[in-house]
Amino acid sequence: MRAITLNHYGNADVLTLSDIPQPIPGPQQILVQVKAFALNRADILQRLGKYPPPPGESDILGLEIAGVIVAMGMDVTGFGVGEHVFGLVGSGAYAEYCLIDQAMTMVMPENLSFTEAAAIPEAFLTAQEAIFSLGQLQKKESILIHAGASGVGTAAIQMAKQCQATIFTTTSTPEKMAKAKELGANTVINYKEQDFAATILALTENHGVNVIIDFIGASYFSQHLQLLQNDGRLSLVALMGGSKTDIDLRIVHTKRLQIKGLAMRSKPLTEKRKITKQFITKWLPLFAKGKLKPVIDSVFFFHEVKAAHQRMENNLNIGKIVVRVD
Ligand SMILES: NC(=O)c1ccc[n+]([C@@H]2O[C@H](COP(=O)([O-])OP(=O)(O)OC[C@H]3O[C@@H](n4cnc5c(N)ncnc54)[C@H](OP(=O)(O)O)[C@@H]3O)[C@@H](O)[C@H]2O)c1
Structure with a gap:
């Protein structure tokens, strides 16, 4: 063959x-x-x-x-x-x-x-695991999905929409932003032009989100811990922004956060x-x-x-x- x-x-x-x-x-x-x-x-x-x-x-x-x-x-x-x-x-x-x-x-x-x-398969099964098994997203909760125009991102937005979540997503071009919006994201942030964490905090009266689908890792980790609400869940799906970080773990402890890694393969x-x-x-x-x-x-x-x-x-x-x- x-x-x-x-x-x-x-x-x-x-x-x-x-x-x-x-x-x-x-x-x-x-x-x-x-x-x-x-x-x-x-x-x-x-x-x-x-x-x-x-x-x-x-x-x-x-x-x-x-x-x-x-x-x-x-x-x-x-x-x-x-x-x-x-x-x-x-x-x-x-x-x-x-x-x-x-x-x-x-x-x-x-x-x-x-x-x-x-x-x-890869996009939707990964999104299913990240959002529901690890992220435990509940009906009408809020979720931040990075790379909203990626394979996994486009699947994740559609699946989160099915449980009436409020969806924040990030991406980098007007075409990608339009696709993420069309799929059902409530707020699409161009992370190259705007600070995504500050934008979401402003839009949520500093409450942040319940779940984060993270493809970036180290470079966003500190902002993610700030963004998660009490009992928030972070599904770490990829490390496109690096793997090494220096974090004060107090915030994980006091907000009762859950950080979970995913490696499907x-x-x-x-x-x-x-x-x-x-x-x-x-x-x-x-x-x-x-x-x-x-x-x-x-x-x-x-x-x-x-x-x-x-x-x-x-x-x-x-x-x-x-x-x-x-
Ligand atoms: N853990 C698992 O089991 C599992 C399973 C499947 C996929 N993954 C991983 O999940 C990620 C997404 O997969 P995919 O197939 O959906 O990818 P994809 O379709 O190739 O899209 C990836 C997108 O991520 C954004 N990006 C790239 N580098 C970035 C960075 N440093 N910071 C922020 N955004 C960046 C880019 O879009 P923008 O223009 O929006 O920046 C890029 O187009 C990949 O890293 C992949 O390896 C993991």
């Missing part, structure tokens, strides 16, 4: 179209002919040699697929060859065929294309299966009804994957970048 491989780590030029053996499904695995996969920042980090795949996973890049079932392991039940499915994989999405655990496999709602389905398979099950039950029906939609920035062909990586590295995408495999 054709797959995107790396001979060595480096910039997008290291991505190479190669012929490699097709994988063989284990007892609980499904072999999917990949019709589309979506990009993630983790792919860029892995390409740079900064984010190795978890032990036992293929070293082919890629965390999410949509496609057609072509073969199944002997213990797989409830699926059939030819069925259209999508889901999260530990690695291996940048290929014509990819293995997926049966309990991580989701049947595509009929109203979604392969391109749309491929854009859902390295979670045990049993956990990821549970997260997928929750998503199938609670959120997937909303895609079939059109109440949730993946935001697709752009669609590239397989041979254009370098350009797709460069677009994400330059922070140009609004929503997900998808690659078609055909």
Whole structure:
């Protein structure tokens, strides 16, 4: 089969179209002919040699697929060859065929294309975990979601909206601000032009927010502790602004704050299966009804994957970048 491989780590030029053996499904695995996969920042980090795949996973890049079932392991039940499915994989999405655990496999709602389905798993499952499992967002609470036009950000705004939250978000261009607003954010702040923390404190009469979805880490940490209300929750999803900080912990103690980290990829398979099950039950029906939609920035062909990586590295995408495999 054709797959995107790396001979060595480096910039997008290291991505190479190669012929490699097709994988063989284990007892609980499904072999999917990949019709589309979506990009993630983790792919860029892995390409740079900064984010190795978890032990036992293929070293082919890629965390999410949509496609057609072509073969199944002997213990797989409830699926059939030819069925259209999508889901999260530990690695291996940048290929014509990819293995997926049966309990991580989701049947595509009929109203979604392969391109749309491929854009859902990583963004929406991460947002589900960050907002609800870690953040424990309750109906009508307030939430700050950074990078409101990112893949995870566009999913998070839509999901928070479903529980009538008051949503504050940050981003950096008028186009990205307009998309975040269209998706349901109540207040969109251009963090390059305005101090986001001061703006939110002013708008909330110094009350701040209940939950923060943080992709930035160290450079915002002190402001985040100021912004959280008593019993506030911070879901630390990424560290785009660094990992080292020097903080007086008194504020965490006195406001009873909860700081929780999220790393989806390295979670045990049993956990990821549970997260997928929750998503199938609670959120997937909303895609079939059109109440949730993946935001697709752009669609590239397989041979254009370098350009797709460069677009994400330059922070140009609004929503997900998808690659078609055909
Ligand atoms: N923990 C997990 O399990 C998990 C799962 C999925 C994703 N993630 C992480 O979550 C983050 C978002 O993922 P994604 O796929 O949604 O990303 P994405 O679509 O590539 O968007 C990332 C956006 O973040 C903003 N940004 C970049 N650097 C920034 C910085 N230093 N300060 C503030 N904003 C910055 C940029 O938008 P602006 O123009 O708005 O600045 C950029 O377009 C990534 O870091 C990703 O690795 C973590």
